[in-house]
Amino acid sequence: MSGTLYGVGVGPGDPKLLTLLAAETICKCPVIAVPAMGKEHAVSYKIARGAIEDIEKKECLNLSTPMTKDRNVLSESYRRAAERIMEKLKEGKDVAYLTLGDPTIYSTYIYIHRIVEESGHKAEIINGIPSFCAVAASLGVSLADRSEQMHVIPSNYDIEGALELKGSKVLMKAASKMAEVKQLLLENGIEAAMVENCGMQDEKVHRRVEDMPEQASYYSIVLVREKETEKGLPWISI
Numbered sequence: 001m002s003g004t005l006y007g008v009g010v011g012p013g014d015p016k017l018l019t020l021l022a023a024e025t026i027c028k029c030p031v032i033a034v035p036a037m038g039k040e041h042a043v044s045y046k047i048a049r050g051a052i053e054d055i056e057k058k059e060c061l062n063l064s065t066p067m068t069k070d071r072n073v074l075s076e077s078y079r080r081a082a083e084r085i086m087e088k089l090k091e092g093k094d095v096a097y098l099t100l101g102d103p104t105i106y107s108t109y110i111y112i113h114r115i116v117e118e119s120g121h122k123a124e125i126i127n128g129i130p131s132f133c134a135v136a137a138s139l140g141v142s143l144a145d146r147s148e149q150m151h152v153i154p155s156n157y158d159i160e161g162a163l164e165l166k167g168s169k170v171l172m173k174a175a176s177k178m179a180e181v182k183q184l185l186l187e188n189g190i191e192a193a194m195v196e197n198c199g200m201q202d203e204k205v206h207r208r209v210e211d212m213p214e215q216a217s218y219y220s221i222v223l224v225r226e227k228e229t230e231k232g233l234p235w236i237s238i
Contacts, residue, residue: 006126012100012134014047100128156174159181191225
């Protein structure tokens with residue numbers, strides 16, 4: 001009998017934010033997979049290790065993906081990763097692929113998920129707490145009020161037009177172009193806040209654009225909200 005692939009969202013950083021279902025799924029899988037050249041380099045593994053006893057005894061597949069926008073290179077990497085996972089599934093072993101936040105939001109996992117499913121194997125998604133929800137909680141603010149729109153934007157691409165959208169904006173993957181993002185926010189007088197490494201021991205909160213570092217952690221998210229709430233008060237208390 002073929003095993004099942006589980007894409008497990010481990011949450012944004014704090015092991016306590018790992019869901020009960022995620023923990024249960026990891027515990028029952030004899031094999032785990034991480035998107036890195038070794039579990040010691042995988043943030044998702046370090047998070048899970050903080051909540052799952054004996055996780056180090058599990059077999060681990062190291063499935064690193066190159067940092068590139070070349071779709072051909074990425075597609076080949078996803079294919080190789082899927083093949084390694086399917087070898088374990090054919091042995092009847094369930095595999096838990098650990099991914100930060102939620103597997104459905106800008107996650108490498110979903111491409112592997114599709115290949116595995118198209119190959120006739122069973123694959124399931126175990127959702128996790130998205131990083132931007134944890135960021136809003138850390139800042140003590142709402143992501144969206146009443147009929148307000150919320151836009152999730154990959155800021156390693158062109159975001160100038162996206163910043164003109166009404167409502168709140170979540171700028172993900174901001175670190176690689178942080179200097180450009182910061183300059184754009186300053187030039188347009190846009191108020192925003194940023195959290196680096198949310199939920200991790202080295203979490204840093206920057207409540208003003210002026211305070212945002214131009215060299216930020218890979219795990220950085222910028223939140224842009226309307227300048228005032230209905231009470232006429234700043235949306236972030238300093």
